[in-house]
Amino acid sequence: MSEPVLRKATAAGHWDGVAVLRYKQEGEAPFQDVTRQVLFEDAGGAQWRYFEIAAGGHTTLERHVHTHAVMVLRGHGRCLVGDRIYELGEHDLVCVPPLTWHQFRAHERGALGFLCLVNRERDRPQLPTIEQMAQLRADPVLAAFIRA
Amino acid sequence: MSEPVLRKATAAGHWDGVAVLRYKQEGEAPFQDVTRQVLFEDAGGAQWRYFEIAAGGHTTLERHVHTHAVMVLRGHGRCLVGDRIYELGEHDLVCVPPLTWHQFRAHERGALGFLCLVNRERDRPQLPTIEQMAQLRADPVLAAFIRA
Numbered sequence: 001m002s003e004p005v006l007r008k009a010t011a012a013g014h015w016d017g018v019a020v021l022r023y024k025q026e027g028e029a030p031f032q033d034v035t036r037q038v039l040f041e042d043a044g045g046a047q048w049r050y051f052e053i054a055a056g057g058h059t060t061l062e063r064h065v066h067t068h069a070v071m072v073l074r075g076h077g078r079c080l081v082g083d084r085i086y087e088l089g090e091h092d093l094v095c096v097p098p099l100t101w102h103q104f105r106a107h108e109r110g111a112l113g114f115l116c117l118v119n120r121e122r123d124r125p126q127l128p129t130i131e132q133m134a135q136l137r138a139d140p141v142l143a144a145f146i147r148a
Numbered sequence: 149m150s151e152p153v154l155r156k157a158t159a160a161g162h163w164d165g166v167a168v169l170r171y172k173q174e175g176e177a178p179f180q181d182v183t184r185q186v187l188f189e190d191a192g193g194a195q196w197r198y199f200e201i202a203a204g205g206h207t208t209l210e211r212h213v214h215t216h217a218v219m220v221l222r223g224h225g226r227c228l229v230g231d232r233i234y235e236l237g238e239h240d241l242v243c244v245p246p247l248t249w250h251q252f253r254a255h256e257r258g259a260l261g262f263l264c265l266v267n268r269e270r271d272r273p274q275l276p277t278i279e280q281m282a283q284l285r286a287d288p289v290l291a292a293f294i295r296a
Binding site for chain 2: 003004005006007008009015018039040042043044045046047048066067069071072073081082084086088089090091092093094095096097115117118119120122
């Protein structure tokens with residue numbers, strides 16, 4: 001472990017010595033108002049990240065073989081996992097299974113910050129094809145939720 | 149992943165479908181007023197746990213080869229890591245390096261709850277020998293902190 005023993009939380013969603021990074025490279029995939037921080041490069045073999053979505057923002061709609069183990073650290077929002085929408089509040093736990101479409105959205109009036117554990121070695125996310133997006137949007141509840 | 153997609157936080161330090169377990173078997177090692185919960189058996193290859201120490205309680209003073217990646221989820225307290233004492237508040241991050249003595253204590257007037265990521269396969273904790281404890285207690289700051 002290369003991290004110092006203690007890194008203080010300096011403000012909501014900020015820590016001493018932890019850089020606030022782009023969520024993804026611009027133009028790589030659609031998203032809005034999301035930051036990424038790596039809290040531990042190696043947390044018991046996993047990479048431990050913190051993502052924060054500003055009010056009204058959203059992550060990319062995507063899927064991949066690796067799983068996500070998520071805990072909401074602050075704020076409120078919703079997520080699509082598979083074919084359902086879930087309401088999210090502080091400290092709620094979310095599992096995203098392999099190859100399952102998912103997207104996180106912050107509340108319109110406040111940020112959503114969440115911890116997300118992943119394998120250090122993992123596959124690249126897949127974006128939906130036009131056909132897959134049409135399938136998802138065939139459900140009016142999902143159609144109303146999805147941002148792309 | 150065998151967990152359901154969503155497990156709601158039902159109260160501070162409690163989740164739907166997450167059992168509150170003993171920290172350790174009685175008599176195995178000295179500790180006081182600590183509970184353990186496994187939030188994810190496999191979080192990106194790591195085991196993701198939540199520990200809560202009641203007011204005035206403490207974990208075992210121990211060390212092991214595997215590392216701890218820790219985030220305080222709620223409350224306040226202190227920890228000994230190596231030969232120093234650190235003050236802990238909400239969302240602070242703590243790294244416990246390999247083979248480093250460590251002990252967590254809650255504040256006298258409130259609980260300390262923290263997330264702790266470890267390797268799923270890991271070595272057993274070592275307790276200090278009488279000689280090692282004497283060495284630690286040679287420092288009056290550590291002597292005043294340690295509970296055993």
